[in-house]
Amino acid sequence: MVRPLGFLVGLGFIVALLCAIFTTPLTNEPQAAHAFHKHPRHIALSSDGLFPHWDKAKLQRGMQVYKEVCSACHSLNYVAFRDIAELGYTEGQVKSFAKSFQVPSINPDTGEPATRDGLPSDRFPAPYANEVAARAANNNALPPDLSLITKAREGGKDYLYSLLIGFENPPKNLPKELQPGTGLHYNPYFPNLNLAMAPPLADGQVTFADGSPNDVKAMASDVTAFLVWTAEPKLVKRVWTGWAVLLYLLIFTGLTYMAYRNIWANKEH
Amino acid sequence: MASETSLNAGIDDGVRRRDFINIAAVSFAGIGAATVVLPLVNQMNPSADVLALSSTEIDISAIQSGQAIKTSWRKQPVFVRNLTPAEIAEADKVPLGDLRDPQTLAERTKEGKENWLITLGVCTHLGCVPLGAAEGEPRGDFGGYFCPCHGSHYDTAARIRKGPAPTNLVVPPYEFTGDTVVTIG
Amino acid sequence: MSFPWAKNYEPQQPLMKWLDEKLPLPRLVYNAVGAGYPVPRNLNYFWNFGVLAGAALAIQIITGIVLAMHYAANAGVAFDSVEHIMRDVNAGWFIRYAHMNGASMFFIVVYLHIFRGLYYGSYKAPREMVWLLGVVIFLLMMATAFMGYVLPWGQMSFWGAQVITGFFSAIPVVGEPIRVWLLGGFAPDNAALNRFFSLHYLLPFVIAGVVVLHIWALHIPGSSNPTGIEVKDEQDTVPFHPYYTAKDGFGLGVFLILFVALTFFSPNLLGHADNYIPANPLSTPAHIVPEWYFWPFYAILRAFTFNFLWIDAKLWGVIAMFASIALLFFLPWLDSSPVKSSKYRPLYRIFFWVLVADVFLLGLCGKMPAEQPWVILSQIGAAYYFAHFLIILPIVSRIERPLPMPNSITEAVLAKHAGTSSASATA
Numbered sequence: 001m002v003r004p005l006g007f008l009v010g011l012g013f014i015v016a017l018l019c020a021i022f023t024t025p026l027t028n029e030p031q032a033a034h035a036f037h038k039h040p041r042h043i044a045l046s047s048d049g050l051f052p053h054w055d056k057a058k059l060q061r062g063m064q065v066y067k068e069v070c071s072a073c074h075s076l077n078y079v080a081f082r083d084i085a086e087l088g089y090t091e092g093q094v095k096s097f098a099k100s101f102q103v104p105s106i107n108p109d110t111g112e113p114a115t116r117d118g119l120p121s122d123r124f125p126a127p128y129a130n131e132v133a134a135r136a137a138n139n140n141a142l143p144p145d146l147s148l149i150t151k152a153r154e155g156g157k158d159y160l161y162s163l164l165i166g167f168e169n170p171p172k173n174l175p176k177e178l179q180p181g182t183g184l185h186y187n188p189y190f191p192n193l194n195l196a197m198a199p200p201l202a203d204g205q206v207t208f209a210d211g212s213p214n215d216v217k218a219m220a221s222d223v224t225a226f227l228v229w230t231a232e233p234k235l236v237k238r239v240w241t242g243w244a245v246l247l248y249l250l251i252f253t254g255l256t257y258m259a260y261r262n263i264w265a266n267k268e269h
Numbered sequence: 270m271a272s273e274t275s276l277n278a279g280i281d282d283g284v285r286r287r288d289f290i291n292i293a294a295v296s297f298a299g300i301g302a303a304t305v306v307l308p309l310v311n312q313m314n315p316s317a318d319v320l321a322l323s324s325t326e327i328d329i330s331a332i333q334s335g336q337a338i339k340t341s342w343r344k345q346p347v348f349v350r351n352l353t354p355a356e357i358a359e360a361d362k363v364p365l366g367d368l369r370d371p372q373t374l375a376e377r378t379k380e381g382k383e384n385w386l387i388t389l390g391v392c393t394h395l396g397c398v399p400l401g402a403a404e405g406e407p408r409g410d411f412g413g414y415f416c417p418c419h420g421s422h423y424d425t426a427a428r429i430r431k432g433p434a435p436t437n438l439v440v441p442p443y444e445f446t447g448d449t450v451v452t453i454g
Numbered sequence: 455m456s457f458p459w460a461k462n463y464e465p466q467q468p469l470m471k472w473l474d475e476k477l478p479l480p481r482l483v484y485n486a487v488g489a490g491y492p493v494p495r496n497l498n499y500f501w502n503f504g505v506l507a508g509a510a511l512a513i514q515i516i517t518g519i520v521l522a523m524h525y526a527a528n529a530g531v532a533f534d535s536v537e538h539i540m541r542d543v544n545a546g547w548f549i550r551y552a553h554m555n556g557a558s559m560f561f562i563v564v565y566l567h568i569f570r571g572l573y574y575g576s577y578k579a580p581r582e583m584v585w586l587l588g589v590v591i592f593l594l595m596m597a598t599a600f601m602g603y604v605l606p607w608g609q610m611s612f613w614g615a616q617v618i619t620g621f622f623s624a625i626p627v628v629g630e631p632i633r634v635w636l637l638g639g640f641a642p643d644n645a646a647l648n649r650f651f652s653l654h655y656l657l658p659f660v661i662a663g664v665v666v667l668h669i670w671a672l673h674i675p676g677s678s679n680p681t682g683i684e685v686k687d688e689q690d691t692v693p694f695h696p697y698y699t700a701k702d703g704f705g706l707g708v709f710l711i712l713f714v715a716l717t718f719f720s721p722n723l724l725g726h727a728d729n730y731i732p733a734n735p736l737s738t739p740a741h742i743v744p745e746w747y748f749w750p751f752y753a754i755l756r757a758f759t760f761n762f763l764w765i766d767a768k769l770w771g772v773i774a775m776f777a778s779i780a781l782l783f784f785l786p787w788l789d790s791s792p793v794k795s796s797k798y799r800p801l802y803r804i805f806f807w808v809l810v811a812d813v814f815l816l817g818l819c820g821k822m823p824a825e826q827p828w829v830i831l832s833q834i835g836a837a838y839y840f841a842h843f844l845i846i847l848p849i850v851s852r853i854e855r856p857l858p859m860p861n862s863i864t865e866a867v868l869a870k871h872a873g874t875s876s877a878s879a880t881a
Binding site: 002003006007009010011013014015016017018019020021023024025026027028050078083144147148151152153154156191231232233234238239241242243245246249250252253256257259260262263264267268269 | 495496497534537540541547548551692696697700701703704706707708710711714715717718719721722727728730731740757758759760762763767770774777781784787788790825826827829830833834836837840841843844845848867868871
């Protein structure tokens with residue numbers, strides 16, 4: 001019974017699929033944006049690869065770029081001030097850095113919303129109180145939270161870096177429907193080519209205490225490195241722990257292989 | 270683990286070497302398993318954000334003499350009491366020998382700020398919150414705090430005087446960071 | 455156990471004797487994976503994957519229980535609680551990444567285990583029940599994995615929940631009420647997240663229970679082997695312990711090396727960037743893809759684009775996707791060949807490898823966007839998939855002339871050793 005019934009069921013599926021094959025057009029709808037879209041450029045960071053480390057000076061510069069530029073519109077919701085001790089700041093520096101931010105609080109006398117100086121246990125305060133406020137201030141576009149941005153985008157750090165340095169004038173042959181509308185900016189690395197964010201960086205915009213270069217590329221690279229850290233502060237620790245575990249497992253596997261060969265030594269199999 | 274079954278064939282040194290490898294493999298596996306247990310146990314310890322909340326600032330300017338407030342530090346209640354001169358005198362008058370957990374009031378306060386008694390509001394018996402910090406609450410036979418759970422009485426220096434609690438209410442680590450600002454932790 | 459020569463458990467110490475009288479648990483273990491279970495001596499490395507799947511299940515349950523101590527199943531804070539685990543909980547990043555990649559490792563070993571069964575005919579009598587219970591485990595795993603993927607409440611979690619529960623809306627009349635009942639709302643939200651968490655916690659223990667039945671059913675006829683010839687006497691077998699405990703120990707080492715490489719060096723390789731964006735019911739990601747282990751089934755779902763007969767394409771897709779797994783329940787009766795191992799089935803062997811290639815093709819189609827040539831490839835792939843199990847396999851098992859088989863496992867082993875030694879001599 002099973003086989004004849006199965007045969008009929010199978011035939012049903014196959015005929016349905018054959019009909020589908022012969023009715024589906026073999027050509028794709030042309031997507032003009034594809035032709036203008038660019039693949040992200042690679043950026044090499046010290047946190048890449050199998051032997052990573054944090055370039056703390058670079059991360060500190062990146063945080064400065066975030067604070068002076070990005071934080072005007074973008075939140076960093078998952079990062080606490082205490083976390084930046086990992087970037088090489090002392091406890092005192094962390095405290096005074098936290099203090100330079102005002103975080104939301106409640107007036108103890110009236111219960112009204114108020115602000116107070118930041119503490120190391122606080123997280124970076126968001127520039128807008130909520131999504132509606134953020135959209136209202138940004139031409140109905142929502143600036144995404146940056147904590148996880150390098151993990152939350154296809155292409156990760158490469159995409160972010162490319163996007164920051166990728167603003168340009170629209171090419172002459174760009175079809176009309178792909179032209180940036182009002183309040184939009186052409187960027188070939190952005191999925192639909194038109195980005196609500198204006199080019200955020202300009203040469204010399206941020207002055208670094210260590211005198212590092214502050215052209216757009218250098219700043220974009222620094223802030224990208226910083227946002228790789230914010231997305232995964234445990235990255236370096238993770239990889240090096242991995243090496244230790246792997247070393248253990250290689251020895252373990254070697255020993256178990258020898259034990260296996262021993263036990264089977266007199267058994268043909 | 271047992272490998273005897275298969276290894277009876279040879280009676281030479283090879284047997285001992287083979288046994289050694291089997292034992293080494295099993296012991297090595299044991300070491301690995303034990304190491305993996307560490308993070309699985311450690312994850313239950315306070316996480317970084319909980320540890321970061323370990324200090325709290327309190328403004329004490331509004332507490333009148335004879336009043337107390339309840340606040341919290343590390344999610345535990347803290348009593349801040351502004352002692353009256355009479356309460357201080359009463360605490361100082363008690364002979365240390367009469368105390369279950371001998372401590373003077375001076376030892377339990379900061380120099381020059383003896384009227385500020387800051388203790389955890391956690392009964393040292395089984396962790397209830399004693400009464401006496403808020404207006405109108407019973408303060409026990411010794412005019413300090415009274416724990417209603419099992420009847421522990423604390424005196425004006427929050428020292429245990431009667432009932433099952435073994436020790437005085439704990440004084441948390443704190444310092445005056447301003448004239449009227451206390452940082453606990 | 456049907457092996458008269460199987461060793462009997464004989465406790466030596468008084469404590470073990472006492473325990474054996476009151477609760478013969480050590481005896482159970484001894485007979486299940488100890489020296490009391492005779493196993494064919496000729497098992498190859500493909501027989502490691504059962505134990506590895508068990509290890510993967512154990513890893514998932516342990517890491518999962520730990521994660522549940524920190525995770526909050528509430529749409530408002532679920533995403534935050536996962537980031538809290540990643541950033542603040544002691545070793546939280548390790549435990550979460552291990553759980554995430556442990557799911558993938560679990561599916562890898564289970565897929566190898568299933569294809570081992572297909573190649574060596576492990577589903578055939580007298581082991582039909584072992585196979586049926588295995589398919590039940592596979593279904594439970596898929597449900598568990600799907601619900602687990604919803605828990606971080608990222609974009610892929612949310613839209614995965616939306617799409618999968620959307621399958622049910624393809625059922626005429628009752629479909630939409632069922633979908634709303636499953637979600638406890640009209641779109642995935644708190645109610646759905648909470649029940650998925652509850653079930654995601656429960657189902658692994660159900661799986662563990664079915665695994666016990668799976669092993670129990672296996673121990674009645676005993677393990678199959680690469681020749682497909684049943685065990686005849688004692689020299690065909692070796693005791694499970696120490697022979698296969700040692701071999702499985704080595705297999706576990708190799709498995710853990712791959713697992714660790716994935717977890718520590720590239721933990722997000724098999725994930726999707728979109729799931730690091732908090733769920734947003736108002737915006738769908740450009741390209742929704744399930745986790746890799748669902749790709750072949752997702753390709754079958756999408757392959758049906760034609761309203762054939764009175765059933766519309768969407769329903770065809772959903773039926774076909776469920777049928778593609780359900781037909782595995784009938785496999786022991788679809789394949790009527792008495793020969794188990796593909797070693798001696800020259801024709802079936804060819805189709806087996808075509809099926810393997812076909813499943814890889816379907817997987818690739820499931821990953822890619824619904825564009826040509828992937829659509830037509832998925833249609834061809836799906837057609838072969840059903841043809842393989844429902845048409846080709848029954849026919850092949852009738853017309854095929856199997857190769858000559860050895861008389862016993864021992865004979866096959868000795869012949870192989872004679873063969874390899876002469877082969878190496880000539881090489």
